Amino acid sequence: MNKDFFLTNNLTNKKEKFIPINKHKIGMYVCGPTVYDDPHIGNARPLVIFDILFKVLKCKYGKDSVNYVRNITDVDDKIIKSAQEKKISISVLTKDIIKSFNDDCKFLNCDTPSEQPRATNHIDLMIKMVSELIAKGFAYESNNHIYFQVNKFNDYGKLSNKKIEDLIAGSRVEVSKNKKKPEDFVLWKPSINDEPFWESPWGKGRPGWHLECSAMSKFFLGKEFDIHGGGIDLLFPHHENEIAQSRCANDTKIFANYWVHNAFITMSNEKMAKSRGNILKIKDFRDKVNGQILRFALMSTHYKQPLDWNEKLLNNCKDTLEKWYSVYLPFKNVSKISDDMLLPLYDDLNTPGYIANLHKLFEKANSGDDNDKKMFVSACNFIGILNETKKGWLDLKTKKSLISEKDILKKIELRNKARESKDYKEADKVRDELLEKGVLIEDKDGKTSWKIK
Numbered sequence: 001m002n003k004d005f006f007l008t009n010n011l012t013n014k015k016e017k018f019i020p021i022n023k024h025k026i027g028m029y030v031c032g033p034t035v036y037d038d039p040h041i042g043n044a045r046p047l048v049i050f051d052i053l054f055k056v057l058k059c060k061y062g063k064d065s066v067n068y069v070r071n072i073t074d075v076d077d078k079i080i081k082s083a084q085e086k087k088i089s090i091s092v093l094t095k096d097i098i099k100s101f102n103d104d105c106k107f108l109n110c111d112t113p114s115e116q117p118r119a120t121n122h123i124d125l126m127i128k129m130v131s132e133l134i135a136k137g138f139a140y141e142s143n144n145h146i147y148f149q150v151n152k153f154n155d156y157g158k159l160s161n162k163k164i165e166d167l168i169a170g171s172r173v174e175v176s177k178n179k180k181k182p183e184d185f186v187l188w189k190p191s192i193n194d195e196p197f198w199e200s201p202w203g204k205g206r207p208g209w210h211l212e213c214s215a216m217s218k219f220f221l222g223k224e225f226d227i228h229g230g231g232i233d234l235l236f237p238h239h240e241n242e243i244a245q246s247r248c249a250n251d252t253k254i255f256a257n258y259w260v261h262n263a264f265i266t267m268s269n270e271k272m273a274k275s276r277g278n279i280l281k282i283k284d285f286r287d288k289v290n291g292q293i294l295r296f297a298l299m300s301t302h303y304k305q306p307l308d309w310n311e312k313l314l315n316n317c318k319d320t321l322e323k324w325y326s327v328y329l330p331f332k333n334v335s336k337i338s339d340d341m342l343l344p345l346y347d348d349l350n351t352p353g354y355i356a357n358l359h360k361l362f363e364k365a366n367s368g369d370d371n372d373k374k375m376f377v378s379a380c381n382f383i384g385i386l387n388e389t390k391k392g393w394l395d396l397k398t399k400k401s402l403i404s405e406k407d408i409l410k411k412i413e414l415r416n417k418a419r420e421s422k423d424y425k426e427a428d429k430v431r432d433e434l435l436e437k438g439v440l441i442e443d444k445d446g447k448t449s450w451k452i453k
């Protein structure tokens, strides 16, 4: 599509036309999970939103033109604490959670990013970056810790629109007697007791959390790249600190050109918090609902708006998908999606606008021919829904498959032929056979539909 693509850039607080550095090699970095606990529904939102961004970029620039890097934080205070609480080793914990995370991504029908680097595989790059920051005078050593000196970087606070004085007044900074200034943040810290450690010029230690994204984005995407994304909670201090580290170590005027953040999820209008006990894990949905319902719910609100998660939302999404599956037909080749259809997504990933277009396309498919149905299913597939066959969609209700979708359709055809030749005995026999296998058929307006009872 030749239409321009627009994104809200939080660095400038404006919706801007997206102009890639190199349209054949678009770089996108999204902060991935810290693998200390099974991902929850709040973690699912950026997975789906940035997956849609990945899809739109691939559609516009070509499927091999986008390098999407999403890291895995596998060394962190939360991980050390969680492993201690669970009385398991860090490697067992991180392995389990990475598996759970990958299963969730599959469940939500997300494309696999181009790269999924683990922090612990890139500690050498982080040590190198800390050394550069010290050599250039942006960082200092104090009591085996290395800190970034925030007041040496003039653009600090530009992304989050924060002034250093406000940070200190709001106590958003970690207090430590080792720091020259309260706003300075840690790049490297000593490992104590049985904490994981790596040898460094400053003794046995481990990196501060922000450092890994600066080191790994540089390794995979270069010193300057196109899009940096993540949840809005990462904007400060994480992304602000990434910018400070990267631009000072790399001597650049920019780090990423476009900063894109998805808004929060609330639970029935309450903040999601461990203390409230309202944290819903993605894996707990796996045996209850089809992943497409979650995916659809997560894209039902524009990514910049808060999304309220509640039963009604899930039920509405389920009903819509149920209705849409009534015109589902399996196709070998998908249809090309029209520019008009795609327009909302090109306008700052307006997913509700795209869904509104899908509703219109459904009406056309419902009263139209197979070609209209193919158009509709292709447009659904584009954003990762209706990718399963109708039977796959229904299987989760019955938990067992007694008959394949292909055979159901064959039987219905057989029954229709019997009815056409007025052989009602045969028609009823086929209907009863299907019923025995748990398939209920309904005739309405001259059409036969089916569902698992």
Ligand SMILES: [Zn+2]
Pocket: 030, 031, 032, 213, 238, 242
């Ligand atoms: Zn990050």
